Amino acid sequence: MKITSMNRKYPLAILIAGLLACSNASADLEQGDLSWWWDDAWWDESQIEVPDNYPVETSWTSYQSADVEVPALVARPASAGKFPAVLFAHGRRGLDELVQRLVRRVAARGFVVLAPDIYGAHFIGTHPVEHDYELEKDVNAAVDVLLSRDDISTERACLYSHTRGGYYTLKVATTFKRQENDIACYVSYYPHLQDPNAPEPLQVYGYAPEIEQLTLPVLVFIGDEEQYQRRRVIETSIKVLQDNGQDARLIIYPGVGRGFDFRPENVRTFADDLASKDAVQRAANFMRKHLGKPAVSAGGGESLTGEALYNSDKAPESMLYDLPQEVVPGVWSAIGATAPGTYANSGHNNNLSFVVTDDGVLVVNAGDNYLLAKALHDEIRKITDQPVKYVVLENGQGHAMLGSSYWQEQGVPVIAHVDAAREIEEQSFALLEMKQKRAQEKAEGTRVVLPDETFEDKKVIELGGERIELLNLGPAHSPGDIIVWLPSRKLVISGDMAFHQRMLPLFEHTDSAAWIETWDRFAALGAEVVIPGHGGPTDMETVTKYTRDYLVYLREKVGEVIENGGSLQEAYEIDQSPYLHLPTAEFLAKRNAGQVFQSMEFDF
Numbered sequence: 001m002k003i004t005s006m007n008r009k010y011p012l013a014i015l016i017a018g019l020l021a022c023s024n025a026s027a028d029l030e031q032g033d034l035s036w037w038w039d040d041a042w043w044d045e046s047q048i049e050v051p052d053n054y055p056v057e058t059s060w061t062s063y064q065s066a067d068v069e070v071p072a073l074v075a076r077p078a079s080a081g082k083f084p085a086v087l088f089a090h091g092r093r094g095l096d097e098l099v100q101r102l103v104r105r106v107a108a109r110g111f112v113v114l115a116p117d118i119y120g121a122h123f124i125g126t127h128p129v130e131h132d133y134e135l136e137k138d139v140n141a142a143v144d145v146l147l148s149r150d151d152i153s154t155e156r157a158c159l160y161s162h163t164r165g166g167y168y169t170l171k172v173a174t175t176f177k178r179q180e181n182d183i184a185c186y187v188s189y190y191p192h193l194q195d196p197n198a199p200e201p202l203q204v205y206g207y208a209p210e211i212e213q214l215t216l217p218v219l220v221f222i223g224d225e226e227q228y229q230r231r232r233v234i235e236t237s238i239k240v241l242q243d244n245g246q247d248a249r250l251i252i253y254p255g256v257g258r259g260f261d262f263r264p265e266n267v268r269t270f271a272d273d274l275a276s277k278d279a280v281q282r283a284a285n286f287m288r289k290h291l292g293k294p295a296v297s298a299g300g301g302e303s304l305t306g307e308a309l310y311n312s313d314k315a316p317e318s319m320l321y322d323l324p325q326e327v328v329p330g331v332w333s334a335i336g337a338t339a340p341g342t343y344a345n346s347g348h349n350n351n352l353s354f355v356v357t358d359d360g361v362l363v364v365n366a367g368d369n370y371l372l373a374k375a376l377h378d379e380i381r382k383i384t385d386q387p388v389k390y391v392v393l394e395n396g397q398g399h400a401m402l403g404s405s406y407w408q409e410q411g412v413p414v415i416a417h418v419d420a421a422r423e424i425e426e427q428s429f430a431l432l433e434m435k436q437k438r439a440q441e442k443a444e445g446t447r448v449v450l451p452d453e454t455f456e457d458k459k460v461i462e463l464g465g466e467r468i469e470l471l472n473l474g475p476a477h478s479p480g481d482i483i484v485w486l487p488s489r490k491l492v493i494s495g496d497m498a499f500h501q502r503m504l505p506l507f508e509h510t511d512s513a514a515w516i517e518t519w520d521r522f523a524a525l526g527a528e529v530v531i532p533g534h535g536g537p538t539d540m541e542t543v544t545k546y547t548r549d550y551l552v553y554l555r556e557k558v559g560e561v562i563e564n565g566g567s568l569q570e571a572y573e574i575d576q577s578p579y580l581h582l583p584t585a586e587f588l589a590k591r592n593a594g595q596v597f598q599s600m601e602f603d604f
Helices: 012-021 039-043 097-107 136-149 166-174 200-205 209-213 228-243 270-291 306-311 370-383 405-407 416-444 510-525 540-563 568-572 583-598
Strands: 004-006 056-065 070-079 083-089 112-116 150-164 185-187 216-223 248-253 325-326 331-334 352-357 360-364 390-393 414-415 453-455 459-462 466-471 483-486 491-495 529-532
Touching: 012 150, 039 070, 056 097, 056 136, 056 459, 070 097, 070 583, 083 166, 083 270, 083 510, 097 112, 097 150, 097 270, 112 136, 136 150, 136 166, 150 166, 166 185, 166 209, 185 270, 200 228, 209 228, 209 416, 216 228, 216 270, 228 248, 248 270, 325 529, 331 370, 331 540, 352 370, 352 466, 352 483, 360 370, 360 459, 370 416, 390 405, 390 459, 414 416, 414 483, 416 453, 510 540, 510 583, 529 540, 540 583, 568 583
Parallel strands: 083 112, 083 150, 150 185, 185 216, 216 248, 360 390, 390 414, 414 453, 491 529
Antiparallel strands: 004 248, 056 070, 070 112, 325 331, 331 352, 352 360, 459 466, 466 483, 483 491
16 A cells, blocks of 8 residues: 655645545645655565564553543553653544554554543543533643653653544643643644634634644644545645644545544455554654654753744843844844744844934834834833834835834834835735734734835935935845945845845745845945844855855755756755754755755756
8 A cells, every 4th residue: 555645845736646646635735755654675675664562551540630630541561661752632532442542552662652531531421512621731731740650761752642632732732832841743643733613614724823833743644535624724734834844744545534543343444454554653653753852952052943943032021032232333133033933032033123323213124013013112212312213124024014003103104115015015914814823912913004115226314424225136035125234334234135043945936046146236235244134243254155155055956956857856855964053944954945946947
């Protein structure tokens, strides 16, 4: 039996047509590296991986969650020693005899599995329709119970679930923030990735906002004959995670509906049984791999990655990720996180800079939301009595412009390039919706407004004896990218023209070849100090190395793949080691290679 795997950037419909001729696949899903599930040692050398098989012992225990005693099944190898920790969350069927098979199957692969019976604790019958949010607390409490056991060999656990249990574990990872230190990965069979109490249209066409917060490696199994309503949400959620740079994998088994767990023998098919056996082995390998990795730490001087990157905050007393620093006399910047915008950093993941003169202040970037803009203004008032006279948007991205309404309420005009204004008009409402889901109460007061003034190539502002030039030098990272050039100081606030402390991201609208050409005009300014869009102040040599040189390097490598008749898969595997130390490289390197390949493949 062959299975369909989806991981990075390859159309699923094409893959299935080529491998399985399966007509029900979603054309929107994409995948990349297949080596994690397909081994040529079998095809060429006749070798088959032998699974770990342990005799299993089971016992019942209980633990306290608030004022409720929760019964729980414990399954583990029936031998001395310690084993990796897995928390199992059952679905709407409850933890009956058929579902307990899933628990034993994982234990037989060499894990200690704790499976709380949360329905039994609350005397809830099988297949409840309404979701009781209190039950999420019971699953969360089980994490501490599991990790306190003396027969586990790992400091963290993996989450393992099916159906509605997938929603419980999603909430444990995100809402209860256990992914930060206690959880290593998320594995589920056809999970319910939407609030079960959400309106019916959202059950079919939406996905849980917690998906945007999930930072764990994810592995999900479904059958090709899964119900459309469930399958659509799962496929959408996985694609969202992949687009966010996550390690998110979906395996679709042809000829299988819900064949992995509780179907009795008289209705099971041969395909169901093969899928069950295959999936549990893949799940075991996936969990063992990620449980073997140490938890990330925010301490020390090394670059943050993974969960620490997403959840760090240098100024917890402020909406700002970090407070403003004076780069040169009169020019300040509040340096944002190198991670994407998260609840923890309040969307402050880009640099919010400002120039203080004797006749007022010019601010570069309105900020990601209303409250963040206000927090920046509060810090400006601590530095100077001069009023803010202008706010300039480096481009039309959400973290540059969603705070504009705050500044307009203060009577400050907002200025942007014409292409950035067009981008705001076309995409800002979708960005605002995403912001509200991610930031929750921190998005209060945020609304979409258009810039007060636009320009095309150049706009000069004379303020307090300072000449400030707003320049669009040509296509770069995003539509309407501009730089702010202070010629008397040889200082440039470059926006997303230049990167150095995080890997730059390439989007579908990014023309990497044009960006390289634009760079020549940028370098000709002769800047001595660069405040980039992300990361601390630096110099031209540094941003050239990590922006222009990276683009040239990647295009050359991709060009070699294409010239040699290589595929998109081979582009993903390009050696990017000179740049993999950068934060976000773990999420962006393969995605960037895929974007360049797709843009270059018809040039040859």
